[in-house]
Amino acid sequence: MKEFLKIAANLLAICLVSAGLLGGIFIHTEAARLRNEEARLTTSMRRYLPKGAEAAFSPIHRYLVEEAGLEPGVGYLLPTRTGHALLVLDPEGNVLHRAEVDAPLDSEAEREEALAHVLPGARLHFADTYILALGPDGRRLASFISGRTTGFKTWVKLLVALGPDNGVLGLEVLEHEEDPGLGAEIEQEYFRNQFTGRTLEQLARLGVVKLPLPDDYRRCLERSRWAERGLDAAQEHEVCAKFGGEDIHAITGATISSRRVTDGVKRLAGAFVRRMDMVTAAAAKAGLEPAF
Amino acid sequence: MSNERSYTLLERLGNGLVKENPIFKLALSMCPAVAMTNSVRNGFLLGLAVLFVQVASNVTVSILRRGIHERIRIPAYIIIIATWVSVSDMGLAAYAPGFYKEIALYVKLIVVFAIIISRLEVFASRNPILPSLYDGLGMGLGFMFGLMLVGCFREFLGAGTLWGFEILPFKPFFFWSLPPAGFFAIGLIMALFIWLERKFNAWRAKR
CATH class of the missing domain: 1.20.5 (Single alpha-helices involved in coiled-coils or other helix-helix interfaces)
Structure with missing residues (x-):
């Protein structure tokens, strides 16, 4: 003992x-x-904004809202022309609740306090944040969707940049724990830039192929090395456009990681566009003027 | 417990790099050596992370060697290694974000590397601080050397590059970039390593 x-x-x-x-x-x-x-x-x-463009980053925070005796809804804390507002919608996009929010919203603690004041008694669970880059006239220059998807080993955190027409401007891999030399290649330009320029319709049909990446396609995808390699930008854009309709070429030895990232991009972009359409329509119905 | 033998820095470096090289002689931590050596850079970064954790864990175990109960030494070593891995992970994320972005993947992997715990058990738990520090340096550098050598071989033959720089305008033999090629590369280099050592020992014996 x-x-x-x-x-x-x-x-x-x-x-x-x-x-x-x-x-x-x-x-x-x-x-x-x-x-x-x-x-x-x-x-x-x-990196995904037009050079020299003046832009303000406006976040839209999404919450799952639970109120006693009511159906759960999704709350959008969004910027409006006059400040901020909370819009709670049901799954069909009908407005359950709307309220102007007049309080500082910079930190998560401030947001929680403001929401507790606007929706007393409701339980709010933070889901995610979309960031919109707005020009001085309120025009949307880009939308940034940060979210995660499963990789081969653990989560992969992605940032998908969409243009004003919802076409893909680019993809950033913010965090991952894939194997170096294999799945970790999802960070590389030759993989990430294969998504650039895809329209929403193309994205919906996008698949992954286990075919070797042609050398000239790879060269044009590695944009940061164009200058070092003495390549002509216009010519490289043409090469990329030639291959732009193809499916995503999987990384050698990391097909699962490639597939999961591709599915993640499709899911994140599709959900963002659907939700934004719903929020825009609901805001108009609720008499709100969103800042975007 | 303390060993009578005196260990110098040079002797420990020679031991880690050649005599008891973790990859080519001890054949420890072969999984990362196979999986992550398709480029020199991967080998270097993984080696760097192992070097830090090996040295820090060796010194810690050496300091605490009389206080750790014999029957729980393995869980105690695991906690020490995991603590140093987490400390380096948090410290780098906060104060060296650029470097962290490069090395984060490797740092998280090394908690379970056999080479680290084996040196704690075989050496640091039986020796004073200074020799344990030298041993950590020797083994860490030996591991890094092994990974980089395999990385050079595979990257050059598989991609025609070295540290990402183009050496050949084509890929000589893409097979060497694929994961199974790690086994072949390590086997070949291991054979060469042992053959050279035997030749050298025979030559030295003659003299």
């Missing part, structure tokens, strides 16, 4: 020291990590 207690105390002490160290480091590093993540997201988004 004495030996048992000694062993248990020994292991407990090691675990406590480890937990204390990790907790301390987490407290000291978390704020910096979040700042870095935000900076990275902003840099990624700016």
Whole structure:
């Protein structure tokens, strides 16, 4: 018994020291990590805006709303011409609730407080955030959909950039834990840029093929290396356009990762467009003027 | 427990790089060595992450070696390794985001690498701090050297590049870029490594 207690105390002490160290480091590093993540997201988004364009990033936060005795709905906290508003819709897009929100909404805590004030007694579960890049006249320059999809091993966090016509401007892989040299190649331009320029209709039909990527297609997809390789941009755009109608070429040795990312992009873009159409129509019905 | 033998930095480096090279002599942590060596860069980054965790874990276990109960040493080592992996993961994410983006994948993988726990059990738990630090450096560098050598071989033959730079305008033998080729590459280099060592030992014995 004495030996048992000694062993248990020994292991407990090691675990406590480890937990204390990790907790301390987490407290000291978390704020910096979040700042870095935000900076990275902003840099990624700016890459898809027209050069020199003035744009303001306006987020739309989505929540699942549960109210006692009522059907659950989806709440959209969106920017309007005069400030912000909360629009709660049922699955068919009918307005369940609308309210102007006049409070600071910069952090998650501020948003929760504001929503609790607007919808007292309701339970709100945060789902995701869409970010719209709006020009000075309120025109939508781009929409950014951040979401995750399953990869080969764990989650893959994606950022899909759509243009004003909902065509794909680009794809960024924000986080993943795929194997280096295999699934981790989803980060590479030659894979990500295969989505660029696809219309929503093309995206809906998009599949994945296990065919080797032609050398000239790969060269045109690696845009950041055009200058270094002395390639002519106009000519490379033509090459990309030639292959642009093809399905996505799977990464060698990582077909599952390629398929999952492709499905993720299709799902995220499709859901965003459907939801935005629904929100725009519902906002008009509810007498709201969205800022986009 | 303490070993009578004196270990120097040079002796430990030689031991990790050649005599007990983790990949070519001990054949430990072969999964990453096979899976992640289709380029030199992958090998270097994984090697760098292992080097840090190996050194930090070796030093920690050496300091705590008299306090860790004999019967729970393996779970204790695992906790120590996991702690250092998590510390490096959080620290890099906060203070070196650019570097973290490159190395994050590799850091998270190394909790279960056999080479790290085996050095804790075989060496750090029986030796003072300084030799354990040298051993961590030697083994970490030896692992990095092994991964980079296999990476050079496979990247050059499979993609015609080295560290991403184009050396040949074509892919000589794409097979070497594929995962199963890792087994062949390691087997061939291992054979060459042992053959060269034997030749060298025979030559030294003659002198």
